[in-house]
Amino acid sequence: MEFVKVSQNGFVTTVTIDRPKALNALNEQVIKELEEAFDAISPETTRAIILTGGGEKSFVAGADIGFMQNMTKAEGEAWGTFANAVFRKIELCPIPVIAAINGYALGGGNEISMCCDIRLASDNAVFGQPEVGLGITPGFGGTQRLARVIGSLSKAKEIIYAARNIKAEEALRIGLVSAVYPQAELMAAANKLANDIAAQAPIAVRNCKRAINEGIEMDIDRGLRLEANIFGDCFLSEDQTEGMTAFLEKRKEKNFTNR
DSSP, rough: OOEEEEEETTTEEEEEEEOOOTOOOOHHHHHHHHHHHHHHHHHTTEEEEEESSSSEEEEEEEEHHHHHHHHHHHHHHHHHHHHHHHHHHHHOOOOOOOEOOOOOEEHHHHHHHSSSSSEEEEETTTEEEOOGGGGGGOSSSSSHHHHHHHHHHHHHHHHHHOOOOOHHHHHTTTOOOEHHHHHHHHHHHHHHHHHHHHOOOOOOOHHHHHHHHHHTSSSSHHHHHHHHHHHHHHSSHHHHHHHHHHHHHTOOOOOOOOO
């Protein structure tokens, strides 16, 4: 792959969008390579994923404007449908995905970050949905996910309607990201969190992701039934036996085998 690099360290896989001369802007090839990268990741060998951008300026600065400039309505709709399918695949990946946002996260960059389970930002990160200034709407999920992620319809509309960029500190305050770090410390923090997740029982972690993501779309009663069912499923795993045995034996070391 030319623009997406994948590396593995233990049970942590890092996916890097590596097109720094274009500030990691998204074109058709980049999104196809992202899909290929995520399709190749297996829960057998990966327990946490980090998604980040190459270079020091940008996570993803948005979709490639030159690529989109002369699209017809049909082409624009097809482009949005294609990108949304890949972004949804990232969102539905059973393995937790951490976005390490190392600079600009604008347009499609903010949208892809919102598909990740956890967002960590560098102190120079900038977020926004600038599409209305280009004569278009957000097309990769921004109108649908931003209000859900930050829990404020009013704030989401302000950011989108006025094409407002917000800095990392405000993104933290409104809940768009969960932590902000100096840029030099961002990847170390992302790797520490990824390894903390990878150290837990992987079936249980994947089940938690499913319960949260599916349950949040349900009323509370259906959500609790879903949780009870998934909770019960955990007792079919060897990892549940190992985890509880280690606890009762006061043993810190646990051998979770993903079985």
